[in-house]
Structures are given as C-alpha cells and as structure tokens.
Amino acid sequence: MSTLTLATITREQVEDFMFLEAEMLDEWRLKEWLALFTVDATYNVPATDVAPNASPDSALFYVADDRFRLEQRVERLLKRTAHAEFPRSKTRHLVSNVRIRGRSETELDVGAAVLTFRTKMGLTETYIGSYRYRLVIDDGRLLIREKRCILDMDGLKPNGRISIIL
Amino acid sequence: MNAPADSKPIPLSELPVVWTDKERHRFKVARRSFVDPEILKTEYETIFNKCWLYIGHESELIKPGDFVTRIVAKRSILFTRDAGGTINAFFNACPHRGAQVCRERRGNAKSFQCFYHGWVFGSDGKLKSQPGSDCYPDDFNADGQANLVAVPRIDSYRGFWFICFDAGVQSLPDYLAGAKEWIDIVADQSETMMTLVGGTQEYQIRANWKLLTENSIDGYHAINTHATYVDYLKNSQGSMSPVPFDGTGYDLGNGHAVIEYRAPWGRPVAQWIPLWGDEGKVELDKVHARLVERFGKERADRIAFSNRNMFIFPNLVINDIMAITVRTYYPTAPDAMNVFGWALAPNEESAWARKYRLSNFLEFLGPGGFATPDDVEALEQCQRGFESMLEAPWSDISKGMKKERVNYDDELQMRAFWTQWQAVTGATAAPRNGDR
Numbered sequence: 001m002s003t004l005t006l007a008t009i010t011r012e013q014v015e016d017f018m019f020l021e022a023e024m025l026d027e028w029r030l031k032e033w034l035a036l037f038t039v040d041a042t043y044n045v046p047a048t049d050v051a052p053n054a055s056p057d058s059a060l061f062y063v064a065d066d067r068f069r070l071e072q073r074v075e076r077l078l079k080r081t082a083h084a085e086f087p088r089s090k091t092r093h094l095v096s097n098v099r100i101r102g103r104s105e106t107e108l109d110v111g112a113a114v115l116t117f118r119t120k121m122g123l124t125e126t127y128i129g130s131y132r133y134r135l136v137i138d139d140g141r142l143l144i145r146e147k148r149c150i151l152d153m154d155g156l157k158p159n160g161r162i163s164i165i166l
Numbered sequence: 167m168n169a170p171a172d173s174k175p176i177p178l179s180e181l182p183v184v185w186t187d188k189e190r191h192r193f194k195v196a197r198r199s200f201v202d203p204e205i206l207k208t209e210y211e212t213i214f215n216k217c218w219l220y221i222g223h224e225s226e227l228i229k230p231g232d233f234v235t236r237i238v239a240k241r242s243i244l245f246t247r248d249a250g251g252t253i254n255a256f257f258n259a260c261p262h263r264g265a266q267v268c269r270e271r272r273g274n275a276k277s278f279q280c281f282y283h284g285w286v287f288g289s290d291g292k293l294k295s296q297p298g299s300d301c302y303p304d305d306f307n308a309d310g311q312a313n314l315v316a317v318p319r320i321d322s323y324r325g326f327w328f329i330c331f332d333a334g335v336q337s338l339p340d341y342l343a344g345a346k347e348w349i350d351i352v353a354d355q356s357e358t359m360m361t362l363v364g365g366t367q368e369y370q371i372r373a374n375w376k377l378l379t380e381n382s383i384d385g386y387h388a389i390n391t392h393a394t395y396v397d398y399l400k401n402s403q404g405s406m407s408p409v410p411f412d413g414t415g416y417d418l419g420n421g422h423a424v425i426e427y428r429a430p431w432g433r434p435v436a437q438w439i440p441l442w443g444d445e446g447k448v449e450l451d452k453v454h455a456r457l458v459e460r461f462g463k464e465r466a467d468r469i470a471f472s473n474r475n476m477f478i479f480p481n482l483v484i485n486d487i488m489a490i491t492v493r494t495y496y497p498t499a500p501d502a503m504n505v506f507g508w509a510l511a512p513n514e515e516s517a518w519a520r521k522y523r524l525s526n527f528l529e530f531l532g533p534g535g536f537a538t539p540d541d542v543e544a545l546e547q548c549q550r551g552f553e554s555m556l557e558a559p560w561s562d563i564s565k566g567m568k569k570e571r572v573n574y575d576d577e578l579q580m581r582a583f584w585t586q587w588q589a590v591t592g593a594t595a596a597p598r599n600g601d602r
Contacts, residue, residue: 047366048366049271054364054365057524058524060509060532061365061534062533064524064525068402069529072398075397076398076536079394081397082394084539084540085539155366155370156369157368161369161543163533163542163543
C-alpha cells in the first residue's frame with residue numbers, strides 16, 4: 001500500500017476513514033474514536049440559526065469542544081452517571097456525499113452529508129446535517145483536526161439533546 | 167390525606183392539585199397537573215392568556231426596522247423596532263385573510279408584505295398599501311382595522327421585554343414584584359447594555375413544562391443528576407475556586423422565586439479560576455473594581471461572586487451562573503414543550519471574556535452540554551413515571567419546610583411557583599364531576 005499524502009489521497013480513502021469513524025461511534029468504541037483526532041483538535045456543532053462557519057468564540061453553539069473537552073466528553077459518556085446515555089442508546093451514523101472540497105499543503109477540507117439515528121427507550125430520533133472536516137496526515141495516518149456537524153434542522157425538535165456524538 | 171383516620175377520606179376531586187399541611191411540613195403536587203389535557207387547557211386560559219410573558223431582549227432590536235418573529239403561547243408574534251424607534255409587538259397574521267405576514271426569524275425591514283394578496287405593512291404595523299385599493303372605500307382603514315393587530319400590552323424592565331394578551335393585566339412593575347431587584351443584579355453587569363449573543367438553543371423536551379420550571383431552580387438535584395459535570399470540573403486543572411456550595415432560596419411574590427448561592431465554578435463577572443491564568447486575573451480584577459466603583463463593595467461582591475437561578479412566573483428563567491442563560495418554554499401538549507435558550511452578556515466585555523463565557527456556557531448548559539442532557543433525561547423519566555398517576559398520584563416538594571432559613575438546595579422556590587399556579591388555576595387533584 002502506498003503512503004498517504006495530501007496531494008494524492010483519494011475520495012475513496014477519505015470515505016474509508018469516515019466510515020470507520022462512524023462505525024466506532026455506533027459501536028461505542030469511543031476511546032479508539034478519540035485516537036482519530038489531533039492533539040489540537042476541535043469538535044463543533046453550531047446552533048441552527050447561526051452561520052455554518054460561525055466561531056464558537058462569538059456565537060452560541062450546541063457543542064464547541066477543544067481536545068481536552070472532547071476527551072472529557074468521551075470519559076463522561078462511558079460512565080453510568082451520564083444519565084442521558086444510560087442505558088446507552090443505539091445509534092447509526094449514515095455518511096454520504098463525501099467530497100474533497102479543497103487541499104492545502106497541510107490540510108484536506110472534506111464535506112459530507114450525515115444522517116444519524118438515535119434510539120432509546122422505544123423512541124428514535126433523527127439528526128440531519130452535513131459534516132465539514134479538516135483532516136491532516138500524520139505519520140502516514142489520517143487524523144481529524146476539526147470536525148464540524150452543521151444541523152439542517154430548525155432547532156433540536158423533537159430530539160431535545162445531543163447526548164451522543166454526531 | 168388530610169382527613170382524620172375515623173372519617174371517610176376526601177376524594178381527590180375535592181382536593182387542590184397543590185396540597186399542603188404547614189404544621190406537618192408537607193407539600194404535595196398532584197401528578198394530574200402534568201398529564202391531563204384539561205389542565206393544559208386551563209393553563210392556557212388562566213396563565214398564558216393572562217400573565218406577562220417574555221417576548222425578547224432589547225439587544226435584539228437595535229436599529230429601526232429590526233424585527234424578530236417568535237412563538238409566544240402558540241401565537242406567532244412580530245416583535246419590531248419601528249422607524250420612529252418604538253418597540254412593538256403585533257400578531258403575525260394578516261388582517262385581510264390571516265396569513266403570516268413575516269416568515270423570517272429575524273432581520274431588518276422597512277415594511278412587511280403579506281405574500282398572499284400583497285398587503286404591505288410598516289414596521290409600526292400600519293397598512294401602507296394594498297393591491298386593488300380602488301376597490302375599497304376611501305375610509306377603509308380610517309379606524310385602523312386594516313393594520314396589524316397589536317398585542318394588547320407590551321412593556322419592558324431593564325431590557326427584558328414582556329407582552330400580555332390580557333389588556334386588563336396589572337402593570338409590569340407590579341407583576342414582577344420582588345423579581346425586579348434580582349433582574350437589576352443581572353442588568354447591572356453592563357454599563358452600556360446587556361446583549362444576547364448570536365445563536366439560539368432551541369429544543370423540545372418530551373415532558374410537562376412545569377417540570378422544567380422546577381428543574382431550573384432546583385439546587386437539590388445537582389449532586390446526583392450532574393455527577394459527571396462535577397467530575398469534569400475536578401478533572402479540569404484549575405476549573406474550580408475553593409468556594410463551597412452555599413446559599414439560600416427566596417420567594418419573590420406572584421410565583422417568582424430565586425436561589426442565590428456561591429459555587430466553585432468561574433464566572434466571567436467576576437469569579438476567577440486558575441484556568442484563566444494571569445490574563446484572566448487582570449481582566450476580572452478590572453471588572454470587579456469597576457463594579458465596586460459603581461455599586462460599593464458589598465453589592466459588587468454579590469453581583470460578581472454569587473450565582474442566581476431566577477424564575478419569573480410562568481415561564482422565564484434567567485440563570486446567572488457560570489454564564490447567563492435566558493430561557494423560556496411553552497407546552498405544546500401535556501407531555502411536550504418547546505424550549506428556547508440564549509446567552510446573555512455585557513455588551514462591552516472583552517473578546518477574551520466572551521470566549522470564556524461561551525465556553526463556560528457550553529460546558530454545563532444546553533442540549534450538547536455536560537449537564538442539561540441529563541436534566542432532559544430526568545424530566546422525561548418523570549413524565550414516564552406519571553403514567554402511574556392513578557395509583558401513585560402525588561409528587562413531594564417538602565424539602566426544607568421545617569427550617570427557619572432554607573438552603574439553596576431546599577424546595578421553597580418551587581413551592582412559591584406551585585402556590586401561585588394553584589391560586590391562578592384553581593385546579594383539583596382529580597377531575598370534578600362534570601369536568602369531562
């Protein structure tokens with residue numbers, strides 16, 4: 001297998017990476033999932049009435065995690081006392097329409113569509129949105145520097161919470 | 167329940183929803199109030215159609231022509247600042263045939279055109295033009311009947327705007343009663359104007375709206391429900407100051423209530439935590455010093471170091487905690503509500519403070535935070551528990567009744583809400599004969 005480089009990486013290789021990520025989330029392999037992120041990574045979910053590229057430093061989001069808070073989010077979700085996710089919900093992330101939107105010398109800009117189902121206690125909720133990723137290659141591996149999930153919804157109705165990772 | 171042992175028990179249909187025994191320090195709420203559609207109907211008639219309701223904040227309407235549309239007690243309301251600078255609230259329904267005249271959430275406009283037949287209204291609600299006006303008499307709108315219908319009452323207090331659908335309601339200052347001085351403590355955090363930061367957290371909870379009232383001013387649940395948030399604070403190097411949780415609750419009259427307490431988290435106005443470093447220390451010392459200049463040390467310390475979870479009857483929450491959230495919510499069914507949450511901040515605060523404020527907000531608050539999702543779960547689990555209402559008909563809100571001075575984690579503030587709720591609705595613990 002040839003070494004991954006930003007200049008030559010294909011959409012298919014990016015897709016494989018994103019599908020693996022989705023699988024880890026759906027199987028609650030959250031510690032493994034965390035290893036897909038760079039040490040300076042961020043994970044963002046803006047509110048549904050702000051610009052998709054808004055900054056969490058100046059607008060209200062649903063989620064704006066730096067690496068430390070992302071680790072804490074994983075740690076929290078794996079505890080019995082994370083009541084919103086106890087017993088754990090069943091989830092399914094469907095990732096589609098993956099496209100490499102841009103390449104720089106340091107990063108890939110990747111867009112995708114995502115549909116996530118969360119089922120708990122007989123109720124199934126749907127999160128509809130798009131992804132924007134900033135990906136880097138480190139030591140021959142793809143890693144996530146930023147994951148942003150932009151919800152195509154008018155608020156979280158009837159979801160009520162983003163207790164899982166989108 | 168309150169009957170002597172040798173006599174027949176009083177039927178639930180003759181007991182109020184809110185049942186108290188002051189001598190024995192008992193305060194019970196009938197779970198019927200959370201599940202019965204008849205109660206919801208009564209709540210709309212006696213509460214949402216009669217009380218002052220929060221519509222928005224002055225910072226949302228800065229320039230003439232600024233507008234916001236918002237659902238308030240099921241009605242779509244158009245909230246505008248008109249060309250003359252006056253703030254208005256109109257029913258967002260065309261006087262012609264009823265279509266919603268404005269279909270955008272917010273913006274700035276000189277006029278609003280109903281797309282159905284093309285009637286045009288100014289931001290002051292006045293009809294400006296109508297296609298085919300030659301088919302109407304000259305005096306068609308002489309009495310204003312073709313203007314947008316204004317909400318009967320609108321008024322503000324310290325930047326918070328309220329409306330009421332009942333023209334005969336008491337004045338807003340009278341209605342707010344003891345809550346005014348507590349709103350002052352929030353409003354005084356800015357020398358220019360408090361402002362809503364862009365972005366709305368909007369979500370639905372599958373639970374009765376009154377459960378969120380209880381939860382928003384409940385100091386008792388934190389240790390259990392929010393165990394993982396407290397773990398998070400402990401794990402974050404420097405996220406806590408050595409301040410123990412301590413404080414008390416107050417009944418502010420008319421169903422309003424507050425808890426005020428010290429807590430170890432950082433506050434952008436202005437409790438420093440080591441995480442914020444020297445830059446933060448300099449910044450927060452400056453903020454505190456200015457508060458001392460403006461209000462003296464005692465009040466400055468109270469503004470800066472105390473937290474407040476404030477409830478304005480029937481459905482406004484202003485929580486001045488690790489950030490400030492303004493929250494309002496409406497029932498759409500006995501077991502469902504829509505919630506709107508915003509972040510409030512001093513307009514003049516630095517980019518540094520704004521960043522940490524929003525970061526603080528998201529740590530705890532909102533559907534993606536480390537705490538609110540567990541509240542949502544708790545409320546939805548209560549609602550499920552209420553399915554056993556016929557056999558398990560009462561909830562208990564007695565904590566702290568026997569004490570002279572209640573603690574912030576007692577339940578006095580919830581009793582204040584429920585006592586007013588009972589006075590206004592007159593509802594009973596089970597339907598009266600003929601109710602259905």
